[in-house]
Amino acid sequence: MSRVQDEEVCDGTTSxxxxxxxxxxxxxKLVEQKLHPQIIVSGWRQATHxxxxxxxxxxxxxxxxxxxxxxxxxI
Structure with a gap:
């Protein structure tokens, strides 16, 4: 369903x-390597910026x- 929505209006649902x-x-994978979740979230925030x-x-x-x-x- 998300694929159809994406194809029809290009809203990026599938992506x-x-x-x-x-x-x-x-x-x-990072948590399994004992990396704290707060560090992962911090990296995501930096990537978002x-x-x-x-x-x-x-x-x-x-x-x-x-x-x-x-x-x-x-696109």
Whole structure:
């Protein structure tokens, strides 16, 4: 169902589910190596901050160009 939703409106449901499951899988490995969960969460927070910076740097504002605004495609 999430795949269909993702294909129809490009909302990223499938991508988010896959990303979350991979983060949990890797976190489980780290916990098994006796790394404290707070350290893992701290790393995730740092990664979130860096990802937000990268996305902010890559953003394009097409609100002034109606044709480009309507032509946004799923990536």
């Amino acid at each position: 988010v589910t896959v990303l979350a499951s991979e983060l949990l899988r890797e976190a489980e 860096l990802a937000l910076q990268a996305l902010t740097a890559a953003v394009q504002d097409n609100s002034a160009n109606h044709e480009k605004f309507r032509d946004i495609r799923c």
